[in-house]
Amino acid sequence: FAAWLGASMTLPPNGVFGATIALLALFLPGFLLLIAALPFWGWLRARRIAQSAMQGANAAVVGILGTALYNPVFTSAVVSMLDFAVALACFVALVAWKAPPWLVVLGGAVAGTMAV
Known part of the structure; x- marks a missing residue:
């Protein structure tokens, strides 16, 4: 830009x-x-104080990214319970099942297309 x-x-x-x-x-x-x-x-x-500062910076970045994901992405893309179920299933597949990200994206795209 x-x-x-x-x-x-x-x-x-x-x-x-x-x-x-x-x-x-x-x-x-x-x-x-x-x-x-x-x-x-x-x-x-x-140094312990530097480690604490880096952990705080990491937490701030995670918060900012979470906010950017929620508004406008989540609020404009998840408009029904089916959309929410697909997003939740993708999140669980990534976090709990440790599925490969490319597979989760592909599965989410297929499920989102079928939900329309």
Whole structure:
């Protein structure tokens, strides 16, 4: 999206040069931070407070992803009890039965198509 915005700007720099600038502006700070922190990563992971911070960040990401799944995906896709049953069966197949994800997606697509 950043590359598209950089390429489609009406004022210069635009085109390929604008796309390159937009991508660098978006990704370069993260890459530089990663390169700077990499030598200290083993030391940091051994510290209890850093482990707690990483667990908190992981929990926050799971919450944000859960929210993004619920609204608008779940609220617009699950409109009947049959839709809910298919979604629940796919969830159980993934979590409890440890089914391969490609098989769950294929089965969910077939069941969703037949439910229509």
